[in-house]
Each structure stands twice: as structure tokens, then as C-alpha cells.
Amino acid sequence: MKDEQPDFSVLTEDRGMDPVLAGRADAAIRAGLAAGKERKRGRRRTVRRRIYAASAACLLLLVCLVTIRVSPAFASAVRQIPGMAPLVDAIRQQYANDQSILDAVDNDYMQKVGLSDEHGGLKFTVEGIVADEFRMNLLYSIKGLRPDEQVELHDLSLTDGTDRQLQVGYGSSGNVTGQADGSENMENISILFSKEEPLPDKLGVVLTLRGQKYKVAFAVDTAKFGGHSRSVPMDYTLEAAGQKIIFERAVISPLTIKIEARFAKSNTMKIFGGGDMKLVDDAGKEWSVPSMSSGTNDPDRTIFTFQSSYFRKPQALYLTGTWLRALDKGKNEIVIDTEKGLLLKAPDDKVTLLGSTESGGELQLRFHLDTGRKDDNMSYNLLDGTFVDGSGSRHEDKQLGSSVSANSDETNQTLAFKYKAGAYKQPLTFTIGSYPNYIERPYRIPISLSGVWDQD
Amino acid sequence: MDDITTTPVLSEAKAKDSAAALAAQARAGDEGAFLQLMGDSRDRLLRIALAYLRSEEAALEAIQETTLRAYMKLGKLKEPAYFQTWLIRILMNVCIDEQKRRRRQRPAERLPEAPAAEFGMPGIEDRLRMEEAIAELEPKLRQVVILKYYDDMTLTEIARLLGKPEGTVKTWLNRALAKLRAWMREGEARDEG
Numbered sequence: 304m305k306d307e308q309p310d311f312s313v314l315t316e317d318r319g320m321d322p323v324l325a326g327r328a329d330a331a332i333r334a335g336l337a338a339g340k341e342r343k344r345g346r347r348r349t350v351r352r353r354i355y356a357a358s359a360a361c362l363l364l365l366v367c368l369v370t371i372r373v374s375p376a377f378a379s380a381v382r383q384i385p386g387m388a389p390l391v392d393a394i395r396q397q398y399a400n401d402q403s404i405l406d407a408v409d410n411d412y413m414q415k416v417g418l419s420d421e422h423g424g425l426k427f428t429v430e431g432i433v434a435d436e437f438r439m440n441l442l443y444s445i446k447g448l449r450p451d452e453q454v455e456l457h458d459l460s461l462t463d464g465t466d467r468q469l470q471v472g473y474g475s476s477g478n479v480t481g482q483a484d485g486s487e488n489m490e491n492i493s494i495l496f497s498k499e500e501p502l503p504d505k506l507g508v509v510l511t512l513r514g515q516k517y518k519v520a521f522a523v524d525t526a527k528f529g530g531h532s533r534s535v536p537m538d539y540t541l542e543a544a545g546q547k548i549i550f551e552r553a554v555i556s557p558l559t560i561k562i563e564a565r566f567a568k569s570n571t572m573k574i575f576g577g578g579d580m581k582l583v584d585d586a587g588k589e590w591s592v593p594s595m596s597s598g599t600n601d602p603d604r605t606i607f608t609f610q611s612s613y614f615r616k617p618q619a620l621y622l623t624g625t626w627l628r629a630l631d632k633g634k635n636e637i638v639i640d641t642e643k644g645l646l647l648k649a650p651d652d653k654v655t656l657l658g659s660t661e662s663g664g665e666l667q668l669r670f671h672l673d674t675g676r677k678d679d680n681m682s683y684n685l686l687d688g689t690f691v692d693g694s695g696s697r698h699e700d701k702q703l704g705s706s707v708s709a710n711s712d713e714t715n716q717t718l719a720f721k722y723k724a725g726a727y728k729q730p731l732t733f734t735i736g737s738y739p740n741y742i743e744r745p746y747r748i749p750i751s752l753s754g755v756w757d758q759d
Numbered sequence: 760m761d762d763i764t765t766t767p768v769l770s771e772a773k774a775k776d777s778a779a780a781l782a783a784q785a786r787a788g789d790e791g792a793f794l795q796l797m798g799d800s801r802d803r804l805l806r807i808a809l810a811y812l813r814s815e816e817a818a819l820e821a822i823q824e825t826t827l828r829a830y831m832k833l834g835k836l837k838e839p840a841y842f843q844t845w846l847i848r849i850l851m852n853v854c855i856d857e858q859k860r861r862r863r864q865r866p867a868e869r870l871p872e873a874p875a876a877e878f879g880m881p882g883i884e885d886r887l888r889m890e891e892a893i894a895e896l897e898p899k900l901r902q903v904v905i906l907k908y909y910d911d912m913t914l915t916e917i918a919r920l921l922g923k924p925e926g927t928v929k930t931w932l933n934r935a936l937a938k939l940r941a942w943m944r945e946g947e948a949r950d951e952g
Contacts, residue, residue: 339826
């Protein structure tokens with residue numbers, strides 16, 4: 304080495320670009336563009352998702368608005384199959400934030416549907432689906448909108464192909480706006496299944512656009528999407544602020560990993576969720592929550608849901624995080640005089656009642672909630688659906704639906720809950736479904752998967 | 760080492776014009792033009808990101824994040840002729856953010872020991888030692904060294920990219936070189952002793 308000048312030529316000797324790396328960089332660029340487009344779309348829409356909870360299945364829906372960072376994509380072999388490239392690209396773009404779906408597509412784990420219904424020049428097409436026994440992601444397009452024409456998606460429902468409505472939870476865009484260049488709009492519906500309402504053989508999508516009913520029904524490839532899940536026992540107790548969570552089992556399927564846990568009877572706080580809880584695989588990759596998941600109605604149990612690393616066959620996973628959502632059991636209710644529109648009791652001043660209105664046989668309660676926490680992207684299911692009226696009568700089946708309007712860049716959200724109207728004796732005491740109160744507690748829990756993949 | 764500013768030959772000037780035209784199209788919302796520009800910049804981005812982050816995975820993630828940020832900010836691109844400069848500025852910010860994030864996550868992390876001569880490749884030892892030394896520089900000095908020696912940028916170009924006077928950049932480069940010299944000498948002394 305020369306004294307006056309370090310020899311920098313050693314740094315750049317082998318400047319030839321590795322073609323595999325270059326290919327992965329191309330994929331990273333495409334994925335970055337897809338994520339950018341998705342973010343722009345998200346920004347334009349104030350109401351990002353409309354969430355429907357089927358009352359009979361009584362699912363607890365957990366909705367997350369977080370935009371996770373997407374890892375560079377593989378060059379997808381499926382894309383090379385004639386006719387598949389547009390679908391693969393559309394799924395990649397719609398689900399840029401869901402690595403399990405990207406992995407699924409890379410492994411040809413999807414079904415092309417391509418069935419349409421058309422009225423007056425407006426065409427609704429179910430393009431394709433990706434599913435496992437816990438969830439389905441359905442991609443559809445709407446073609447024929449005028450530039451900037453805004454159309455509400457009315458009365459969206461899912462059927463078993465006949466007229467029976469599926470009792471599932473699902474989320475979709477509330478409206479679409481015609482593209483400036485007249486091209487089609489790609490949108491998606493996330494559907495959650497349950498023990499009571501599993502992945503169906505046939506699925507019908509029914510909705511109203513421009514006052515006209517559209518209907519597409521198709522056979523679901525259950526041979527492809529079903530029967531892949533496997534279960535791993537866990538035995539780990541996490542203690543946080545004196546509260547105990549006992550982790551019992553992990554269920555791994557292509558799009559979903561579910562971790563089942565129970566709460567100790569001695570807990571003085573109601574634990575709502577894992578906060579920043581995520582799974583990290585043995586390659587160091589993080590697996591976050593999917594955009595929507597269902598919980599359990601058993602107050603002593605919970606299920607944590609994550610995107611799945613199924614297609615990468617890791618040997619170990621680590622459940623990690625630094626904070627949890629929890630609230631003193633004594634504070635776990637909200638009391639409202641719905642006739643006077645007064646919020647009489649709440650855990651603290653993070654929640655305010657915006658309005659209590661009655662029309663068309665529906666009582667609507669609107670709230671403003673400020674979590675005060677930028678890294679909390681959960682849409683809060685503030686009221687769990689049950690309430691006790693002033694005479695002490697308990698009502699469990701009066702909630703008609705709920706919606707959340709939130710912007711992932713802000714800490715506040717607007718929530719609306721609809722109930723059957725009635726001459727309830729005031730005030731009404733609602734049980735809290737989830738609340739932004741926090742426990743700080745870093746943890747890292749190992750889950751061994753050795754042997755799990757031998758079943759293949 | 761002095762900077763040599765070459766007069767661009769005609770084909771280069773033309774290439775620059777067409778890049779500026781592409782960038783203007785991209786800014787106006789032409790996705791194809793944007794992808795083409797990103798593709799044209801790919802090797803440069805990869806080289807700089809690898810130099811800065813020293814991990815393929817991290818470099819690929821940085822490229823993805825850079826693409827995302829560039830796409831979101833395209834409307835704010837003032838001079839289409841300087842698209843690449845603008846893009847590399849975004850990449851540098853992404854790399855710095857990533858570095859901060861990693862430091863926060865693993866405050867006690869030390870750089871791994873270089874596997875040195877195991878590879879049996881001449882020069883690899885020097886190279887690893889040099890890379891390690893560069894990684895130890897404070898961020899602004901490190902930026903200058905990487906842009907200068909991995910990307911062959913002139914001081915004028917670096918000054919424009921960082922939005923600093925050329926004199927400042929030159930001072931930083933000299934400081935970086937002095938530190939690297941001292942570091943390398945120490946290393947050699949260690950090896951010999």
C-alpha cells in the first residue's frame with residue numbers, strides 16, 4: 304500500500320454484476336413500485352376498508368392498517384405460464400404487503416377464475432383467488448367506469464353458490480374511482496373462515512354497482528387449498544406486569560400461522576393483543592400480521608395470527624415483541640346514555656363519543672379514538688357487540704355491524720357501531736373489545752419446527 | 760488525487776438528454792418510463808447499497824425502499840436531467856436510515872471478523888480490511904468515500920448530490936483518507952507485530 308493514498312482499486316476489482324443478484328434487484332424495483340402504487344391508492348382513499356362481521360358467526364375481527372416493508376420478490380416462475388402473468392402481477396400489486404400471498408403465487412398456489420358479469424358496459428370480473436383453510440384473498444376487477452367516476456360497492460355478500468349467505472367475516476374497499484386512462488380497477492376482498500363456516504366448495508360474490516346487481520359464482524379448488532395445515536405444540540408462559548399468557552400451540556398453513564394461547568385465571572387485566580408481536584424465522588425474516596384476522600369469543604383464550612412462512616420451510620420461528628395491549632378488568636366497559644348522546648364512563652380520555660343517532664330502526668354510535676401511539680396501527684374493535692341495558696338485561700345479538708375509518712399515518716381513528724334500535728332502558732353498558740392501553744415487555748419465544756416439514 | 764472533469768462526448772450527451780426526457784415522462788405519471796430509469800440505474804444503486812450496507816439482503820431491501828420513495832416523490836423532482844443524482848440521494852438516505860435502525864436493534868454489534876485468507880484470493884484480505892475501515896467512518900465521510908471510490912463520482916457531482924459546497928466535500932474526503940490511512944497502518948502494524 305502506498306503511504307499517501309490507500310489503494311482503493313481493491314474495492315472495485317470485480318465489478319461484473321452477478322446475474323442472479325441483478326435479477327433480484329430487478330424484482331426489488333418492481334416490488335418497490337408495486338408498494339408505492341399501493342401506498343398512493345391507500346392515501347387517496349379515506350375509508351380504506353369496509354369491514355363486515357357476520358353476526359351469526361360472531362367473529363371478532365382484528366384489522367390492521369399497517370404497511371409492512373416488502374422483501375425483494377423472487378422471479379416468479381408462474382409468471383412464465385401463458386396467460387398467468389397479468390394475474391400474477393395484479394396479485395403482487397394488490398398484496399405487496401402480504402409476503403405469504405407473494406410466496407404462494409411464486410409457488411403456483413393460486414387459482415385463476417376469470418368469470419364475469421356485465422351490465423350496461425360495466426363489467427365485474429373475479430380474476431382469481433389465493434386461499435387456505437383460514438382465509439381467502441379474492442382479486443376482482445371492474446371495467447367500464449368513466450374516468451374519475453366514483454361508484455359505491457353496495458350490498459356486497461358472499462354465498463355458497465346458491466342463495467345461502469356465508470357467515471364469514473370479510474373486508475373490501477367501500478368504493479372505487481374510475482382510472483383517468485379508462486383502464487380497469489383491480490380490487491380485492493379478504494375473507495375469513497371459521498370452524499363453523501370453512502372454506503367452501505363453491506363461492507358466489509354478489510354486489511350492487513350503479514344500482515344493478517352483479518353475481519359471479521365459481522368452484523373453489525379445495526383440493527389445492529385445503530389440508531395443508533400442521534400443528535406444533537408449545538409450552539411457554541409469558542409474564543408481563545403480573546399477567547400471564549400461556550402459549551399452547553402453533554398451527555401452520557400456507558397463508559396463515561395461528562398461535563393459540565390462554566390467559567391465567569389470576570390475571571387482573573384483560574389482554575387484547577400482541578401490539579408489535581411478530582414472528583421471526585430462522586433466516587431473520589419478520590412475519591407480521593395479515594391485514595385482517597379473526598380472534599376467539601372465549602374470554603380466557605386468544606389466537607395470534609400471522610402471515611405464514613410455510614413455503615420457506617423454516618426450522619424455527621421466534622415469537623417476538625416489545626409491548627402488549629391490556630386494560631384493567633375493572634375498567635373494561637363503556638357506559639353511554641344513547642338517548643341523550645352522553646358518554647358516562649370510559650377507561651380514559653382517549654375515546655370520545657362523536658354522536659348517537661337513530662334512524663331506520665338502527666342506532667348508530669360514532670366514536671373518535673386517539674391511541675397517541677404512532678406504531679400502533681390496529682383498527683380498534685372498541686365495542687365487542689354485547690351490552691347490558693339500564694334494567695340489567697343483557698343483549699348479545701343487537702350489533703348489526705361496525706366500520707373503522709383510519710389513516711395509517713395518524714394516531715386517531717373514527718369508529719362507528721350499529722345496533723338494532725329499541726326502547727332500551729338507559730344507560731347502556733358496553734363491553735370493550737379492544738382498547739389502546741399498553742404494557743411494555745420485550746420477549747422472544749422459540750417455536751421449533753424441526754420435523755414439521757417431513758410430512759411432505 | 761485530483762478530479763478530472765471530462766467533456767462529455769456526443770453519445771453521452773445524447774444519453775443524458777434521453778434520460779432527462781424519460782425522467783420528465785416518469786414525473787408526468789408514465790410508469791414505463793419510471794421502470795426504465797430504475798432499470799438503467801440498477802447496477803449503480805446495487806453497487807452503492809452493497810458498499811454501504813455490506814449485505815445482499817439489506818442492499819436489495821434498500822433498493823426496494825428507494826424505488827418506493829422515488830415513486831412517491833416523483834412529483835417533487837425539480838430537474839429531470841439530474842434524476843440519477845436525485846435517486847442516489849434517496850438511496851443514501853435509505854441506507855443511513857437502515858444503518859440507524861440496525862444500530863438501534865443491535866447496539867452491541869461488532870463487525871464480524873474477516874475470514875481473510877481462507878478464500879485464497881489475492882487482494883481479498885486488503886479488500887475486507889479496507890471495507891471494514893470504511894464501515895467505521897462517520898456517516899458523512901463514509902458517503903463521500905463510497906460515492907467517490909465505488910461509484911467514480913467527481914467531487915462536483917458528490918457536492919451536488921449532498922447539497923454541500925465542493926470545498927466542504929473535499930475537506931471531508933481528505934479527512935476520510937487520513938483516517939483510513941491511519942487505520943490501515945494500524946492494521947498492518949498489528950499483522951506484522
